[in-house]
Amino acid sequence: MIEHNDTADPNNHGGHIKRSLQTRHLSMIALGGSIGTGLFIASGSAISTAGPGGSLVAYIVMGVLVYFLMTSLGEMATYIPVTGSFSTYSTKFVDPALGFAMGWNYWFNWAITITVDVTTSGIVMNFWFPKVPSWIFSAVVMVLIFIINYLSVRSYGETEYWLALIKVITVVIFVAVGLLMIVGIIGNQGPIGMRNFHYKDAPFVGGVQGIVSVFLVAGFSFQGTELIGITAGESATPEVSVPKAIKSTFWRILLFYIMAIFVIACILPYTNKNLLSQDVQQVTMSPFTIVFRRAGFAAAASVMNAVILTAVLSAANSGMYASTRMLYSQAREGYAPRIFGYVNRRGIPVFALLGTAVVAVLAFLTQFIGKEAYNYLIGASGLCGFIAWLGIAISHWRFRRAFLAQGHDLNELKYQAKLFPFGPILSFILCLIVMGGQNIDAFVKMDWSNIAITYMAVPLFLILFIYYKVRYHTHLIPLKKVDLSRKNNSESYEPDKN
Numbered sequence: 158m159i160e161h162n163d164t165a166d167p168n169n170h171g172g173h174i175k176r177s178l179q180t181r182h183l184s185m186i187a188l189g190g191s192i193g194t195g196l197f198i199a200s201g202s203a204i205s206t207a208g209p210g211g212s213l214v215a216y217i218v219m220g221v222l223v224y225f226l227m228t229s230l231g232e233m234a235t236y237i238p239v240t241g242s243f244s245t246y247s248t249k250f251v252d253p254a255l256g257f258a259m260g261w262n263y264w265f266n267w268a269i270t271i272t273v274d275v276t277t278s279g280i281v282m283n284f285w286f287p288k289v290p291s292w293i294f295s296a297v298v299m300v301l302i303f304i305i306n307y308l309s310v311r312s313y314g315e316t317e318y319w320l321a322l323i324k325v326i327t328v329v330i331f332v333a334v335g336l337l338m339i340v341g342i343i344g345n346q347g348p349i350g351m352r353n354f355h356y357k358d359a360p361f362v363g364g365v366q367g368i369v370s371v372f373l374v375a376g377f378s379f380q381g382t383e384l385i386g387i388t389a390g391e392s393a394t395p396e397v398s399v400p401k402a403i404k405s406t407f408w409r410i411l412l413f414y415i416m417a418i419f420v421i422a423c424i425l426p427y428t429n430k431n432l433l434s435q436d437v438q439q440v441t442m443s444p445f446t447i448v449f450r451r452a453g454f455a456a457a458a459s460v461m462n463a464v465i466l467t468a469v470l471s472a473a474n475s476g477m478y479a480s481t482r483m484l485y486s487q488a489r490e491g492y493a494p495r496i497f498g499y500v501n502r503r504g505i506p507v508f509a510l511l512g513t514a515v516v517a518v519l520a521f522l523t524q525f526i527g528k529e530a531y532n533y534l535i536g537a538s539g540l541c542g543f544i545a546w547l548g549i550a551i552s553h554w555r556f557r558r559a560f561l562a563q564g565h566d567l568n569e570l571k572y573q574a575k576l577f578p579f580g581p582i583l584s585f586i587l588c589l590i591v592m593g594g595q596n597i598d599a600f601v602k603m604d605w606s607n608i609a610i611t612y613m614a615v616p617l618f619l620i621l622f623i624y625y626k627v628r629y630h631t632h633l634i635p636l637k638k639v640d641l642s643r644k645n646n647s648e649s650y651e652p653d654k655n
Contacts, residue, residue: 189321210360241486335420
C-alpha cells in the first residue's frame with residue numbers, strides 16, 4: 158500500500174487546511190451547485206418530453222432522492238467533517254478499495270467537468286462577441302478560476318456565494334413574473350391559468366416512459382449538491398453549518414425547480430418547438446428567455462445569457478475546488494503521491510490545485526486534436542456523479558450500523574438522517590435505475606460506440622476498485638472494527654483567524 162501521507166505535520170509543509178467557510182457559504186454552494194444550465198436551458202426539453210405533469214413528477218421524485226442523499230451525507234459530515242468526504246467515509250466505513258476508487262472517480266469527474274464548463278463559457282461569450290474565437294474566452298475563464306482557488310478557500314466561498322445569489326435572484330424574479338402572467342396581471346394575453354396542463358395529451362405525455370426519461374435528465378440537473386460534503390472539511394462550524402445548509406437547500410432547490418417548471422408549463426404548451434432546445438448557443442430559445450420576452454422585457458436574451466454565463470462560471474469554479482480537495486484527500490489517505498497533500502500557509506493544497514488544472518487543460522486541448530477523443534473523455538465522466546451518490550448511500554448504511562454495533566447512542570449525533578434505513582436503500586435503488594437507464598436505445602440498436610461513451614465510467618470505476626482490492630487484499634471492514642474515531646480527522650485543520 159502507498160505510504161500514508163503525513164503532510165498534516167506543519168514542520169513538513171508549513172500550513173493547514175483552514176476552516177474559513179461560513180454557513181451562508183455552504184448553503185449557497187449547495188444551492189448554486191444544482192441551479193445551472195439544466196434549469197435555464199434543459200427544463201423546457203423535460204416539459205416537451207413528459208408534459209407538464211410528467212416533468213413535475215420526475216423532478217419531485219429526484220428531489221426526494223437528493224433529500225435522502227444529503228441527509229445521509231449530512232449525518233456523516235457533521236460527525237466527521239473531512240475534506241475527502243464520501244471517499245474518506247468509504248475507506249473508513251466500508252472498504253479501502255471502495256474509498257480508493259471513489260476518490261479517483263470523483264476527482265476525474267470534476268477535472269473533466271471543468272473542461273466542459275470552460276468550453277461552454279467560450280460558447281456563451283460568443284453570443285456577444287461572435288467574431289472572437291471561443292477558446293480565448295475559455296482560456297481566460299480557466300486562468301480566472303485557478304486564481305480564485307489559489308488565493309484562499311474564503312475567496313472560493315465568497316465567489317460562489319455571489320454567483321449563486323445571482324442565479325437564485327433570477328429564478329425568484331422568473332417565478333414571480335411568471336405567476337403574474339398566469340393570472341393576467343402582466344403580459345398582453347390575459348389570464349393564462351392552467352389551460353396548457355390540459356392541452357392535447359397533457360398533463361402526462363409519453364406515460365411512464367416519458368417520466369423515466371425526464372427522471373434521468375433531472376439527475377444530472379441536481380448533481381453538485383453533494384459538494385456540501387467536500388466543503389464541510391473547511392467549514393468553521395460544520396456541526397451547525399452542515400445541517401442548516403442541508404435543511405434550507407433541499408427545500409429551496411425543490412421549490413425553485415418545481416415552481417420554475419410549473420410556470421413554464423403554464424405559459425408554454427409542451428408542443429412549443431422552442432422547448433426542444435438544450436444548447437447554450439440557443440439562449441434565445443431558453444424557456445426563461447421566452448417567458449421574459451412575453452412579459453415585455455426586450456433585453457431578455459442578453460440578461461439570460463449573462464445568467465447562464467454566471468451558472469457556467471460557478472460550475473467551473475466549484476469543479477476546480479472539488480477536484481483539488483479530492484486529490485488532496487487522496488494523497489492524505491495514501492492513494493496518491495504525497496506531494497499532492499502539501500498545503501501552503503494560506504491553507505491551499507497548491508500542488509493538488511496545479512495537478513488538477515494541468516489535467517483540465519490537457520483535456521480541453523483534446524478537442525483540438527481529435528473530437529472523438531474529447532467525446533470519449535466527456536463520456537467517461539458522465540456517470541461518475543451517480544457513482545459518488547451510490548457511495549454516499551452505501552457509506553451511510555455502514556456508518557449507522559457500525560455506530561450502533563459499537564455501542565454508541567444516536568443522541569451523540571449532532572444531526573440524524575431521517576427514515577434510516579429507508580433513505581439510503583431508496584437512494585441506492587434510484588441511483589441504479591438512473592444509471593442503467595441512461596441509454597437504453599443504444600442497447601436496443603446494439604450501438605457499441607454509443608454504449609461505450611455513455612457507460613464508460615462504470616468499467617473504469619470497477620477497474621480501480623478491483624485493482625486496489627487484488628493488490629492490497631482488502632476486505633469489507635467488520636462493523637465492530639469500523640473506525641469511528643474523530644480526533645485524527647481534525648488534526649490537519651485550523652480555524653481561520655482572519
